[in-house]
Amino acid sequence: MTGLEAILMTIIAAATPLLLAAIGELVAERSGVLNLGVEGMMIMGAIGGFAAAYVSGSAMLGVAAAVGAGVGMSLLFAFLTQTLVSNQVATGLALTLFGLGLSGLIGEAFTGLPGVKLPPVHVPGLSDLPLVGPVLFGQDVIVYASVALTALVAWVLARTRIGLVIRATGGNHHSAHALGYNVIAVRYACIAFGGATAGLAGGYLSLAYTPQWIENMTAGRGWIALALVVFSTWAPRRVAVGAYLFGTVWIMGLYVQGVGIDIAPQLLASLPYLITIAALVALSGNRLLTKVNTPACLGQPFVPDR
Amino acid sequence: MRLMLERRPEQSRTMTVGSPLIAVAITVAAAGIVFHARGLDPFHALYVYFVEPVMSVWSLEELVVKTAPLVLIGVGLAVCFRANLWNIGAEGQLTAGAITGAAIPILAPEWQSPFALPLMLLAGIAGGAAWAAVPAFLRNRFGVNEILTSLMLVYVAQYLLDWLVRGPWRDPHGYNFPESASFEGWHVLPTLGDGRVHLGAALAVVAVVVLFVFMSRTLKGFEIRVSGEAPRAGGFGGFSRPRTVWFCFALSGGLAGLAGICEAAGPIGQLQPIISPGYGFTAIIVAFLGRLNPIVVLLAGVVLGISYLGGEAAQVELGISDKTAQVFQGTLLFLILACDTLIRYRIRVGRRDDAASAQA
Numbered sequence: 001m002t003g004l005e006a007i008l009m010t011i012i013a014a015a016t017p018l019l020l021a022a023i024g025e026l027v028a029e030r031s032g033v034l035n036l037g038v039e040g041m042m043i044m045g046a047i048g049g050f051a052a053a054y055v056s057g058s059a060m061l062g063v064a065a066a067v068g069a070g071v072g073m074s075l076l077f078a079f080l081t082q083t084l085v086s087n088q089v090a091t092g093l094a095l096t097l098f099g100l101g102l103s104g105l106i107g108e109a110f111t112g113l114p115g116v117k118l119p120p121v122h123v124p125g126l127s128d129l130p131l132v133g134p135v136l137f138g139q140d141v142i143v144y145a146s147v148a149l150t151a152l153v154a155w156v157l158a159r160t161r162i163g164l165v166i167r168a169t170g171g172n173h174h175s176a177h178a179l180g181y182n183v184i185a186v187r188y189a190c191i192a193f194g195g196a197t198a199g200l201a202g203g204y205l206s207l208a209y210t211p212q213w214i215e216n217m218t219a220g221r222g223w224i225a226l227a228l229v230v231f232s233t234w235a236p237r238r239v240a241v242g243a244y245l246f247g248t249v250w251i252m253g254l255y256v257q258g259v260g261i262d263i264a265p266q267l268l269a270s271l272p273y274l275i276t277i278a279a280l281v282a283l284s285g286n287r288l289l290t291k292v293n294t295p296a297c298l299g300q301p302f303v304p305d306r
Numbered sequence: 307m308r309l310m311l312e313r314r315p316e317q318s319r320t321m322t323v324g325s326p327l328i329a330v331a332i333t334v335a336a337a338g339i340v341f342h343a344r345g346l347d348p349f350h351a352l353y354v355y356f357v358e359p360v361m362s363v364w365s366l367e368e369l370v371v372k373t374a375p376l377v378l379i380g381v382g383l384a385v386c387f388r389a390n391l392w393n394i395g396a397e398g399q400l401t402a403g404a405i406t407g408a409a410i411p412i413l414a415p416e417w418q419s420p421f422a423l424p425l426m427l428l429a430g431i432a433g434g435a436a437w438a439a440v441p442a443f444l445r446n447r448f449g450v451n452e453i454l455t456s457l458m459l460v461y462v463a464q465y466l467l468d469w470l471v472r473g474p475w476r477d478p479h480g481y482n483f484p485e486s487a488s489f490e491g492w493h494v495l496p497t498l499g500d501g502r503v504h505l506g507a508a509l510a511v512v513a514v515v516v517l518f519v520f521m522s523r524t525l526k527g528f529e530i531r532v533s534g535e536a537p538r539a540g541g542f543g544g545f546s547r548p549r550t551v552w553f554c555f556a557l558s559g560g561l562a563g564l565a566g567i568c569e570a571a572g573p574i575g576q577l578q579p580i581i582s583p584g585y586g587f588t589a590i591i592v593a594f595l596g597r598l599n600p601i602v603v604l605l606a607g608v609v610l611g612i613s614y615l616g617g618e619a620a621q622v623e624l625g626i627s628d629k630t631a632q633v634f635q636g637t638l639l640f641l642i643l644a645c646d647t648l649i650r651y652r653i654r655v656g657r658r659d660d661a662a663s664a665q666a
Contacts, residue, residue: 036453076640080640080643080644083309084311084643084644084647085311085647085650085651086643086644086646086647087643087646089392089453090594090639090643091640091643093394093590093639094591094636094639094640094643095640097587097590097591097632097635097636097639098633098636098637098639098640099636100632100636101629101631101632101633101634101635101636102632102633102636104629104632105627105629105630105632105633108627108629219461220457220458220461223454223457223458224458226454227454227458230451230454264469264473266465266466266468266469266472267465267469269461269465270461270462270465270466273458273459273461273462274458274462276454276458277444277450277454277455277458277459280444280448280450280451280454280455281444281448281450284448284449284450287449290449303311303313303651
């Protein structure tokens with residue numbers, strides 16, 4: 001593997017969990033739900049995936065468990081915010097605090113154990129191409145899934161009836177309700193989708209990125225994914241661009257250190273968070289874009305008046 | 307069978323008081339079930355967890371030590387949340403306050419004067435407020451969401467502290483441990499009495515009383531409440547939203563910074579890479595359990611303080627992880643939010659037609 005290939009591989013690895021978590025949150029937000037619990041769903045996906053893979057020895061079972069854990073967490077959020085009409089911001093925070101605590105508790109039994117690594121899936125023929133071979137066709141299933149899901153979400157939201165219903169729900173839930181759509185059910189489904197991808201993102205961290213369990217191993221990636229959704233102004237394509245840009249800057253920081261430039265490791269470690277803030281500020285230069293694209297009912301509770 | 311919500315004509319006063327109590331009760335019951343599932347005697351375990359911490363002088367003192375920062379931060383956040391502003395980065399502001407406050411004893415250890423400690427506390431407040439001013443500025447000037455920026459800055463503050471105690475501020479005589487030199491003399495927070503309870507506890511009570519009077523009796527307090535509940539009305543009333551943002555972030559950040567320096571100069575007595583077991587995040591739960599009301603926040607702080615102590619006690623006596631504390635805290639916040647539904651709505655269980663005919 002050449003140096004450039006290695007760099008590109010690590011960039012994709014850094015971007016994949018962000019892309020997955022962000023694309024699911026994007027769908028939830030397009031339906032009008034702000035779920036700040038991404039970090040909590042992600043970390044539960046990470047421990048769920050790791051634990052299932054360790055116990056069963058099967059990485060694919062781990063992936064399934066990661067998705068399941070994310071969906072489970074998201075349904076908790078959906079029940080509170082949709083059925084019980086609780087405050088979405090506070091409930092999302094609760095989901096994150098709860099997830100971080102519970103994963104730490106479950107994870108105590110798994111700390112320091114060797115993980116099961118998700119094997120790369122080689123595409124016969126294509127994987128042997130120089131440069132693009134290993135980078136594009138030598139990844140594991142979750143990386144492929146992240147790209148496929150992004151394309152799928154972009155297509156569904158823009159081109160299908162389901163997408164139209166989701167956008168209508170997020171744009172004006174009263175109208176969607178008056179047209180006969182079940183706003184609550186649509187939102188339940190979108191929240192669950194967000195939970196599934198966040199769980200998968202967590203599973204990627206503990207099964208592929210660093211196949212082991214470390215407490216708080218998501219390290220704020222769920223929050224960065226939330227920022228990415230805002231940064232993309234709710235467009236799936238721009239979420240992908242943002243995630244890869246972010247991965248690039250992240251990895252470049254590490255390489256700068258690698259070539260011997262003397263930077264405090266703590267400064268490098270805090271770079272992703274500073275970049276996120278900078279990106280949000282840079283975006284604000286175009287407030288109109290944000291204003292036009294923000295789902296009008298984002299974060300607003302909806303109670304059907306029968 | 308389905309759950310249906312029926313809006314109450316007005317908010318239920320009974321439930322305003324009742325909902326947090328129900329939430330605490332269910333959390334305790336859930337804890338009992340978890341203990342039982344782990345093969346422990348649930349009643350003994352609950353006793354160890356929730357009762358023993360308040361049964362001896364030693365542990366009561368320890369409870370006050372744990373409660374003080376939670377209340378200091380929690381009252382500030384309560385004001386912030388009242389204004390519908392989401393400062394969730396108190397943990398970072400706590401860290402920033404500890405750093406700026408500790409700069410005095412670390413950079414000038416030989417300056418021993420009665421003025422040193424007040425100056426340290428002020429520096430801590432300033433540091434926390436400055437750290438919180440960043441999200442406030444970005445929101446006012448660029449319209450950037452304060453939730454994300456305040457949270458991101460938590461990580462930055464923690465890495466900054468980590469760098470300081472491993473680098474420039476490391477104790478030269480400390481055998482390479484990542485710690486600053488211990489604070490001495492006038493740089494240490496005095497204790498109240500002979501135990502471990504320090505001045506921070508008194509400051510927390512002062513903050514509670516001041517903010518209670520402020521929120522319920524002053525125009526500014528009214529402005530904050532209006533700004534949160536009806537921003538448009540506030541605008542017509544001539545209340546400036548940006549000014550409220552500045553004020554609330556400076557206040558909550560300053561109090562978190564004060565909590566930070568009180569921890570560093572009090573129970574810890576130096577700077578270490580980690581100076582808080584998540585007080586800044588737990589204080590969010592304190593604010594909600596405390597109904598965003600300063601006086602009630604004080605009680606809520608005690609409840610969450612018990613959960614920390616109980617976690618430690620359970621680890622020692624029952625051999626279960628102290629991480630259960632965090633799980634119970636998260637569960638508690640969920641349940642508070644769920645039970646708050648009862649304030650605005652009645653819950654009906656039944657079929658669609660039943661409810662419709664009941665209404666007719």
